[in-house]
Amino acid sequence: MKTLNKTVGLVTLFLVGWLFAAPVWAGEIKGTVKAPGMRSPENIAVYIDAVPDKTFPPPTQHALIDQRKMTFVPHVMVVLKGTTVDFLNSDTVGHNVYWPSISGNKKLAQNLGTWPQGQKKSFTFTELGAAPLLCNVHPEMSGYVVVAPTPYFAVTDKEGRFVIKDVPPGKYTLKTWSEEGKPVTQAVEVPATITVELTVHR
Amino acid sequence: MPNERKSVAISLATFLTVFAVLYMCLGHATPSYGIPAFARKYQTSCTTCHNNYPELNDFGEAFKKNGFKFPKDDESFIKEPPVMLGAKAQREVFPKAVYPGEMPGTIPLGFRYSGNFTLNSKQPLAIGFLPRTDMFTPGPFALFAAGSFGQRLSFWVDDDLSSGGSGADGGLGDGYLKVNDVGHYLGLPKDALNVRFGQFELDLPFTQARSINLSDYDIYDQASFAGGLGTTSNPLIFAEPQRGIELGGYPNDGNFAWSVSLVNGNNVDPAVRNSKDIYVRVSQRFNLERDANVRKEVQAAGPTGPRDHTSLRLGAFYYYGRNAINADQSVFPTLGTAREPFYRVGGDFRFKYRQLEIYGLGMHGHDVNLQPDLVNLKFDPGTPITFTGGFGQVQYWFYPWLIGLMRYDVVNSPTDAQNGDSRRDTRNRFSPGLQVLVRANIKLGFEYQHRWQQSIPSSTQFFRANSFVGGIDFVF
Numbered sequence: 209m210k211t212l213n214k215t216v217g218l219v220t221l222f223l224v225g226w227l228f229a230a231p232v233w234a235g236e237i238k239g240t241v242k243a244p245g246m247r248s249p250e251n252i253a254v255y256i257d258a259v260p261d262k263t264f265p266p267p268t269q270h271a272l273i274d275q276r277k278m279t280f281v282p283h284v285m286v287v288l289k290g291t292t293v294d295f296l297n298s299d300t301v302g303h304n305v306y307w308p309s310i311s312g313n314k315k316l317a318q319n320l321g322t323w324p325q326g327q328k329k330s331f332t333f334t335e336l337g338a339a340p341l342l343c344n345v346h347p348e349m350s351g352y353v354v355v356a357p358t359p360y361f362a363v364t365d366k367e368g369r370f371v372i373k374d375v376p377p378g379k380y381t382l383k384t385w386s387e388e389g390k391p392v393t394q395a396v397e398v399p400a401t402i403t404v405e406l407t408v409h410r
Numbered sequence: 411m412p413n414e415r416k417s418v419a420i421s422l423a424t425f426l427t428v429f430a431v432l433y434m435c436l437g438h439a440t441p442s443y444g445i446p447a448f449a450r451k452y453q454t455s456c457t458t459c460h461n462n463y464p465e466l467n468d469f470g471e472a473f474k475k476n477g478f479k480f481p482k483d484d485e486s487f488i489k490e491p492p493v494m495l496g497a498k499a500q501r502e503v504f505p506k507a508v509y510p511g512e513m514p515g516t517i518p519l520g521f522r523y524s525g526n527f528t529l530n531s532k533q534p535l536a537i538g539f540l541p542r543t544d545m546f547t548p549g550p551f552a553l554f555a556a557g558s559f560g561q562r563l564s565f566w567v568d569d570d571l572s573s574g575g576s577g578a579d580g581g582l583g584d585g586y587l588k589v590n591d592v593g594h595y596l597g598l599p600k601d602a603l604n605v606r607f608g609q610f611e612l613d614l615p616f617t618q619a620r621s622i623n624l625s626d627y628d629i630y631d632q633a634s635f636a637g638g639l640g641t642t643s644n645p646l647i648f649a650e651p652q653r654g655i656e657l658g659g660y661p662n663d664g665n666f667a668w669s670v671s672l673v674n675g676n677n678v679d680p681a682v683r684n685s686k687d688i689y690v691r692v693s694q695r696f697n698l699e700r701d702a703n704v705r706k707e708v709q710a711a712g713p714t715g716p717r718d719h720t721s722l723r724l725g726a727f728y729y730y731g732r733n734a735i736n737a738d739q740s741v742f743p744t745l746g747t748a749r750e751p752f753y754r755v756g757g758d759f760r761f762k763y764r765q766l767e768i769y770g771l772g773m774h775g776h777d778v779n780l781q782p783d784l785v786n787l788k789f790d791p792g793t794p795i796t797f798t799g800g801f802g803q804v805q806y807w808f809y810p811w812l813i814g815l816m817r818y819d820v821v822n823s824p825t826d827a828q829n830g831d832s833r834r835d836t837r838n839r840f841s842p843g844l845q846v847l848v849r850a851n852i853k854l855g856f857e858y859q860h861r862w863q864q865s866i867p868s869s870t871q872f873f874r875a876n877s878f879v880g881g882i883d884f885v886f
Binding site: 278 | 453481482
């Protein structure tokens with residue numbers, strides 16, 4: 209009897225400790241974005257819009273965009289507001305990085321200048337929106353930094369699929385951003401894992 | 411308003427309307443990805459190599475000098491891989507197998523078409539009727555192919571396909587094979603020695619064949635004809651390509667350039683004489699960038715992006731040949747062949763600073779002019795036929811797509827004046843212009859030509875054959 213009581217007590221202690229120590233149950237938002245009339249459903253940013261009364265500290269680790277073979281890699285990157293992005297030049301040709309606006313706001317235009325192969329320049333994105341990355345020597349080069357209000361985001365693959373992980377339970381607004389299409393919003397409720405299907409139009 | 415002025419006003423208004431409509435259409439066209447051979451190969455815009463096609467920026471010059479390949483790590487930038495004509499390991503099998511090579515993965519063709527509207531000044535009827543306006547004169551429709559056959563072989567062929575119609579020239583421009591960095595096998599510095607064979611524009615200080623101007627440089631069109639003053643009848647002009655072989659190189663990171671060509675001498679036609687001509691050119695570019703590291707790079711690192719180096723280039727050239735006349739005794743049946751040595755000598759400069767470019771050339775030509783002595787059956791030296799001239803040009807990029815130009819041409823030729831080409835020994839011309847890059851591969855060009863005075867036959871008066879030219883130019 210004494211042993212049984214001891215065992216029950218230990219298990220209870222363990223369960224209580226585990227409940228307090230373990231993270232809150234995090235869910236996933238996964239789904240597919242369809243893009244009829246557009247070249248591809250790839251590279252569409254999907255993110256959770258701002259959550260009222262909730263702020264998210266930016267990560268200390270920098271994000272990285274490379275210039276390789278006269279291409280911005282990755283083509284689309286989503287970052288949390290306040291994130292610092294390093295722009296690396298891996299090419300043996302001269303490049304520069306600039307954007308004429310962020311979501312059309314020309315006051316937020318920026319030109320980071322020119323730097324040689326192997327070196328990088330950093331910029332901290334403190335304004336929400338999409339910055340179209342350009343190179344003024346190679347005008348065909350194109351990339352985007354999408355600055356999101358929350359750390360819950362993903363970029364679609366070639367089939368338009370995405371997964372947003374570690375989303376706390378709650379009701380949210382899911383938003384898209386794409387190079388060619390108009391933004392789409394959808395209300396979602398995250399219990400554990402939810403699957404959604406979005407359609408982006410031109 | 412007098413009828414003539416009204417006619418000009420209507421023509422000008424018509425042109426401007428057409429231009430405005432054309433510009434609005436082009437301004438609202440869907441984005442153009444027209445990309446000739448190299449742009450297709452590397453999937454990059456024309457502006458990677460051209461600041462106002464066909465003029466090359468520093469990167470484009472380095473690309474051309476490297477045998478039409480990227481100056482560094484070319485293979486990593488190619489988006490259309492070449493066709494291998496033999497595995498690389500076949501090199502070890504040579505000479506028991508054909509040495510392995512490669513050729514472009516897709517046919518490296520580009521096309522270029524241009525055409526202009528012309529507005530002429532009123533000309534006296536004694537010259538012959540010339541309408542005040544010509545709504546459209548087609549220029550050449552040219553095909554060009556260029557690229558590399560692997561590491562050390564490159565080629566260029568361009569041909570004007572238009573064989574009829576007003577403004578058509580027809581015929582081959584450049585067509586050559588080039589072996590790059592032959593000096594590698596002799597232990598020479600990189601690019602110290604290249605060899606080019608075929609038909610090609612001489613290594614001129616400033617290209618005529620790939621000039622951005624709507625009209626030729628007058629000095630490049632200058633030939634030597636004595637007319638009634640002797641026997642000199644030398645058709646050589648710098649504006650046309652030559653046939654032969656060229657040795658050249660650009661060591662020291664391309665800052666020093668030299669070339670020696672052995673050519674037929676009578677430009678594009680088959681050889682008409684035994685003697686061959688020689689052309690020599692040297693130039694030195696002084697890179698004026700303060701940062702030593704920047705001077706070593708292909709392009710300078712500007713605060714808003716890569717740009718051309720601030721630089722000053724100085725050069726000199728010399729051309730020598732011996733023209734032959736009466737080789738078939740058709741002119742002087744009782745005399746033999748008259749061989750008339752001639753030379754062209756000159757110097758040039760080019761200064762680049764940010765959006766400004768200034769360049770110029772001066773040249774002197776000298777032809778020994780023989781006089782037939784039909785009594786003693788020989789030729790005697792006469793007064794040489796000489797000319798001097800050149801040009802100076804200023805270009806300014808107001809925007810990357812809007813370029814202003816101003817050019818001054820001058821040719822001093824007493825012989826031409828005596829033959830009635832001009833009122834005075836000196837012919838000069840002012841040509842302001844404007845070029846608009848509607849897209850990277852589509853251009854609108856405008857040039858006004860204020861020319862020298864020419865005499866009106868059977869009168870003591872003179873006139874100027876001024877004209878305004880404007881038109882389209884696109885490549886794809």
